[in-house]
Amino acid sequence: MDTYLAWLEQSAGARLAEVAPVVFVRAHLQWTGDRAELAAILASGLAMAARWIGAREVSREATGSAADGALNALVEFEQGQSALVSAEAVVGATEPQTQILIAGRHGTVRFDDYPDPGLLQRRRP
Amino acid sequence: MSYGVLIVTGGMTHQENYARGFQADPRCRIIGVTDEAGVDGRRARLNQSLAAELKVPYFEDLSQALARPGVDVVSITTEHDRQGRVTLRCAEAGKHLYMDKPLAGSLAEARAIESVVKRKNLRTQMFSQVPMPSSRRLRRIVANGQIGELRAFHQDLFFAKGYADASIPLARRREQAVPDLFLVPDAKREMFNIAVYSLALVRWLSGGRAFVSVRALTGNYFLGTNARRNMEDFGALSLTMEGGLAATISAGRTGWRSHGSAGHNRVKLIGTKGSVFLDAYQGHGEVCTDRQPQWQSPPANPEDPMAFWASSDQRKSGGPIWFTPPQPAPSDQTVFIDSLERNRPADVTAADGVRVLEALFAAYRSAAEHRTVKISEV
Numbered sequence: 071m072d073t074y075l076a077w078l079e080q081s082a083g084a085r086l087a088e089v090a091p092v093v094f095v096r097a098h099l100q101w102t103g104d105r106a107e108l109a110a111i112l113a114s115g116l117a118m119a120a121r122w123i124g125a126r127e128v129s130r131e132a133t134g135s136a137a138d139g140a141l142n143a144l145v146e147f148e149q150g151q152s153a154l155v156s157a158e159a160v161v162g163a164t165e166p167q168t169q170i171l172i173a174g175r176h177g178t179v180r181f182d183d184y185p186d187p188g189l190l191q192r193r194r195p
Numbered sequence: 196m197s198y199g200v201l202i203v204t205g206g207m208t209h210q211e212n213y214a215r216g217f218q219a220d221p222r223c224r225i226i227g228v229t230d231e232a233g234v235d236g237r238r239a240r241l242n243q244s245l246a247a248e249l250k251v252p253y254f255e256d257l258s259q260a261l262a263r264p265g266v267d268v269v270s271i272t273t274e275h276d277r278q279g280r281v282t283l284r285c286a287e288a289g290k291h292l293y294m295d296k297p298l299a300g301s302l303a304e305a306r307a308i309e310s311v312v313k314r315k316n317l318r319t320q321m322f323s324q325v326p327m328p329s330s331r332r333l334r335r336i337v338a339n340g341q342i343g344e345l346r347a348f349h350q351d352l353f354f355a356k357g358y359a360d361a362s363i364p365l366a367r368r369r370e371q372a373v374p375d376l377f378l379v380p381d382a383k384r385e386m387f388n389i390a391v392y393s394l395a396l397v398r399w400l401s402g403g404r405a406f407v408s409v410r411a412l413t414g415n416y417f418l419g420t421n422a423r424r425n426m427e428d429f430g431a432l433s434l435t436m437e438g439g440l441a442a443t444i445s446a447g448r449t450g451w452r453s454h455g456s457a458g459h460n461r462v463k464l465i466g467t468k469g470s471v472f473l474d475a476y477q478g479h480g481e482v483c484t485d486r487q488p489q490w491q492s493p494p495a496n497p498e499d500p501m502a503f504w505a506s507s508d509q510r511k512s513g514g515p516i517w518f519t520p521p522q523p524a525p526s527d528q529t530v531f532i533d534s535l536e537r538n539r540p541a542d543v544t545a546a547d548g549v550r551v552l553e554a555l556f557a558a559y560r561s562a563a564e565h566r567t568v569k570i571s572e573v
Contacts, residue, residue: 091365093416094429096351096445098463100470128367129565131410131433133441140347140465142443144410144433150367152412152431154443156349162342162469169472171351171459173429175361175416178353178453182472 071101071111073192074185079118082170082181086122089174093151095119098169100158101190105136112141112157119145119153122172166190198532199265201290202228203257203281204238205245207380208272209295209322214249216528217270217293223532227252229260230273231281237380257281261288268293268535270528275377275387279304286311292319293531297391298548300377302556302573305549312545320531320541321548323395328522329475330396333462337400342466345401348442349465350393354385355458357428359450360419368427370413370562381420386413386430386562387555389446393432394551395543397442400464404437406550410567411558417450432558455481455517478522481515489513 086092097115102108120127125147134140139159146152160166170181200217204210205228217223228246230238232255239255246253254260261269261284269285271278272295279299285292286308298321299305312319324330337345377384398404413427421428429447436442449458460475483490490513499507525533534541553570561568 091361093365093414094431094445094447096349098349098472131567133433133435133443134347138346138439138441139467140441142347142349142433142441144412144431144443146367146412148367149365150412150414151365151416152414152429152445154349154431154433154445156347156443156463158347158465158470161467164469167472169461169463171461173353173416173447173449173453175359175365176452177359178449178459180459 071190074189075114075118078168079121082172082179083122085179086172086174089172089177089179092123092172092174094173095122095153095155096171097155098158099156100160100164100167101185102166103160105139105159108136108141108157108159112143112155115155115157116143116145116153119155120147123147123151123153125149125151196222196536198223198267198535199226200224200268200270201226201260201266202245203269203271203285204230204242204273206241210245210270210272213270213272213293213322213528214245216526218249219526220529220532225249225251226263226266227254227260229254229257231277232256257284261285261290266290271295275300276375279308282308283311286315286317289315289317291317291535292545293528294319294321294545294548296322296395296548297387297552297555298545299552300375302552305552309546309549318535318541319545320534321395321543321545322527323543324392325396325399325542326524326527326530327475328524329473333400333464333473336471337464341469342464342471343468345440345464345466347440347465348397348400349463350396350444351459351461352389352393352444352446353449353453353458354389355449355451355454355456357418357448357450359417359452363415363419363422368413368415370427370559372560372563373556374559379424382418382424382426384426385421385428385448386411386446386558389448390430390432390444390558391551391555393444393446394554395547398547398550399542401436401440403547404440406554406570407435407437408567408569409434409554409557409561411561413562416447418448430558434554455514456519476519480518482518483515487513487516
């Protein structure tokens with residue numbers, strides 16, 4: 071998954087200067103049916119959000135459970151910025167998908183994607 | 196049957212829409228516009244202005260207006276620090292209540308309204324986004340079992356209005372545990388005014404499941420006037436609901452130039468058998484034309500005048516102009532009159548509005564005290 075994650079961070083991140091500074095990040099990362107991977111995906115998503123916001127996390131509220139197929143985190147950062155990140159299991163006929171919404175003080179960036187499952191399985195060399 | 200509708204509070208409120216919605220319904224006749232006796236000069240002028248636009252009389256005293264013959268329904272959009280007591284008087288007068296959202300500016304008043312409504316057996320409806328076609332589609336998806344049992348609800352609801360001001364200092368907001376002022380002419384508390392829609396929607400989609408606890412953050416990210424008035428322009432909420440349902444909401448006013456239309460309005464539902472992601476403005480039109488000044492074409496390459504090949508600069512900038520014509524769905528006011536005709540509860544009643552307000556006040560306490568707050572604490 072790290073190849074896709076790196077591409078995602080670079081692709082969406084490349085437009086952040088147009089809306090920066092970033093004050094809020096919403097991310098839905100629904101990439102796998104393997105619930106054991108959800109915690110790692112959530113952690114990756116939170117790390118990406120923190121890099122986009124560029125601030126230190128000061129509080130985190132987690133809800134959901136891997137058994138239920140979804141983990142959610144509400145995070146506050148040191149200058150009051152915030153993020154809502156969810157790692158969700160792919161179930162049934164659902165396709166792997168990504169929805170990102172970033173609010174900056176000069177506008178918003180939206181990035182929605184349906185990643186190829188093969189790409190999600192690739193690891194960075 | 197014909198319904199006499201009394202308009203309570205006028206211009207520069209949502210009454211500008213609601214009153215016209217009632218006036219457009221052939222089953223309704225507007226009796227007049229009124230408000231509390233002794234409102235300030237600006238409010239009186241705005242009330243009179245709407246009355247003139249609607250071509251109906253203005254009654255300066257709410258009590259006298261409520262006593263007039265033929266008043267069946269009141270449409271109330273009073274500023275929230277007054278709306279609770281105004282609604283209570285209308286309920287005590289035995290009128291069916293059509294109310295702006297949120298229900299009131301205090302929980303005590305909201306609960307008193309719920310009690311009077313029950314005692315007098317009144318029909319009520321709080322304005323919400325439940326009648327929107329996108330909300331109806333979500334409800335169909337849940338009802339037809341497409342995603343199985345609903346396990347999580349997520350919504351981002353941004354209103355692309357207001358003049359963003361990036362010069363305001365960015366800092367953790369010091370929230371008030373029990374806010375008491377929600378609206379002034381140049382600022383609104385936006386978690387209160389916008390997250391209310393999401394909270395009403397998740398209750399409606401989940402069959403009225405109760406809110407159990409909430410962790411919330413508020414911020415002043417975008418609007419200088421809100422920062423100066425110490426009213427948040429953004430809120431983020433993480434809730435647990437009855438049966439383990441999780442809900443997260445982000446809601447705020449993000450500035451005119453933050454969206455191609457009214458603002459981001461996105462819902463993701465997670466169920467046991469699948470999920471759905473729905474953008475409320477998926478149904479929209481776009482116009483792209485060389486008459487739009489925002490477009491910039493790349494410079495022409497004499498070797499490749501039509502930019503056929505990758506070595507030519509093919510970067511362009513600009514973007515489509517959206518158009519989102521109003522859908523021919525019934526207005527929220529017509530839906531309320533339908534509920535009266537059928538003698539059935541509305542989709543979002545005063546009781547629903549109280550449950551939503553409890554979640555909002557718990558959210559403010561959470562943001563003020565930096566902790567998860569149980570709804571039973573408020």
